[in-house]
Amino acid sequence: MTERNVLLEVKDLKIQFGGVKAVDGLSFTVHEQEIVSVIGPNGAGKTSAFNCISGFYKPTSGNIILQGTDITGWRTANIAKAGIARTFQNLRLFPDLTVLDNVRAGMHLYGGQNFLDAILHTPRFKRNERFLTDEAHRWLDFVGYEGPRGVSVSNLAYGQQRLVEIARALARKTPLILLDEPGAGLNHGEKAQLLDLVRRIQALGMAVVLIEHDMGLVMEVSERIVVLNFGKEIADGLPADIKANPAVIEAYLGRDDDEEEAAQIAADATQFGIGTSAIRTQKPRKEGKE
Numbered sequence: 001m002t003e004r005n006v007l008l009e010v011k012d013l014k015i016q017f018g019g020v021k022a023v024d025g026l027s028f029t030v031h032e033q034e035i036v037s038v039i040g041p042n043g044a045g046k047t048s049a050f051n052c053i054s055g056f057y058k059p060t061s062g063n064i065i066l067q068g069t070d071i072t073g074w075r076t077a078n079i080a081k082a083g084i085a086r087t088f089q090n091l092r093l094f095p096d097l098t099v100l101d102n103v104r105a106g107m108h109l110y111g112g113q114n115f116l117d118a119i120l121h122t123p124r125f126k127r128n129e130r131f132l133t134d135e136a137h138r139w140l141d142f143v144g145y146e147g148p149r150g151v152s153v154s155n156l157a158y159g160q161q162r163l164v165e166i167a168r169a170l171a172r173k174t175p176l177i178l179l180d181e182p183g184a185g186l187n188h189g190e191k192a193q194l195l196d197l198v199r200r201i202q203a204l205g206m207a208v209v210l211i212e213h214d215m216g217l218v219m220e221v222s223e224r225i226v227v228l229n230f231g232k233e234i235a236d237g238l239p240a241d242i243k244a245n246p247a248v249i250e251a252y253l254g255r256d257d258d259e260e261e262a263a264q265i266a267a268d269a270t271q272f273g274i275g276t277s278a279i280r281t282q283k284p285r286k287e288g289k290e
């Protein structure tokens with residue numbers, strides 16, 4: 001692939017809540033049309049990092065540069081206008097609005113309506129409304145949403161709600177979209193559909209940064225992977241390198257103190273494509289034991 005321009009730079013990002021250093025020095029770069037995953041065990045700081053990048057949290061220190069502009073600490077709406085759309089781990093749709101209106105709500109940023117047009121229902125207002133509705137249908141088609149569109153979203157199955165949320169974010173037509181655990185709660189078929197969707201989003205010209213726990217999905221779709229553990233960045237590299245990185249394996253797998261955890265470790269290891277014997281040899285000895 002040809003050389004791509006830098007789109008987003010995260011530089012030494014830190015955010016602290018009281019004594020908890022949720023993100024403690026995260027730096028990574030996203031290029032135009034790149035697919036990057038941010039992974040790490042529960043509580044590693046992934047969502048906090050997304051919240052800083054999208055303006056929901058103000059970082060304690062560090063910088064977020066989008067297309068050469070320092071957007072650190074900007075308000076969420078301004079960051080969205082500048083070019084970052086996102087979805088949420090716990091969906092944030094308007095439960096009482098219809099599917100179509102939820103997606104239309106994502107477009108109000110570039111709707112071009114003014115107050116008088118809306119009150120007087122001018123031809124411009126009507127034209128604009130038609131445009132928004134057509135666009136909303138187009139994005140719902142794009143994400144592969146096949147359910148009803150005139151019902152309130154609260155009536156939909158979880159997987160369908162996820163698609164609506166992605167359609168809403170895409171409708172903003174930003175160069176970068178952040179997806180926070182898009183695979184959570186999806187069945188096998190829906191995950192395959194998601195993988196294809198992320199690639200089609202890239203083909204539109206957008207960059208995608210995703211937080212995801214499904215390692216099969218991550219390894220398959222990512223061009224690059226950034227790994228966080230206890231707020232610290234422990235690796236940034238190609239999927240094949242991340243899979244073989246001892247610090248990453250330790251972060252995920254070096255916690256097998258009880259049987260339930262050991263079973264989870266084996267499952268995670270399979271997702272990584274690593275044999276458990278390989279893990280044992282990679283696992284560092286506990287300090288003070290020998």
Ligand SMILES: Nc1ncnc2c1ncn2[C@@H]1O[C@H](COP(=O)(O)OP(=O)(O)OP(=O)(O)O)[C@@H](O)[C@H]1O
Binds near residue numbers: 044
């Ligand atoms: N608003 C907040 N106030 C206080 N602590 C917070 C806040 N948000 C996150 N944290 C803490 O920061 C740490 C990182 O949490 P975060 O949700 O970013 O991790 P994560 O990697 O996204 O985890 P998961 O994979 O479970 O979603 C945790 O210790 C969490 O309790």
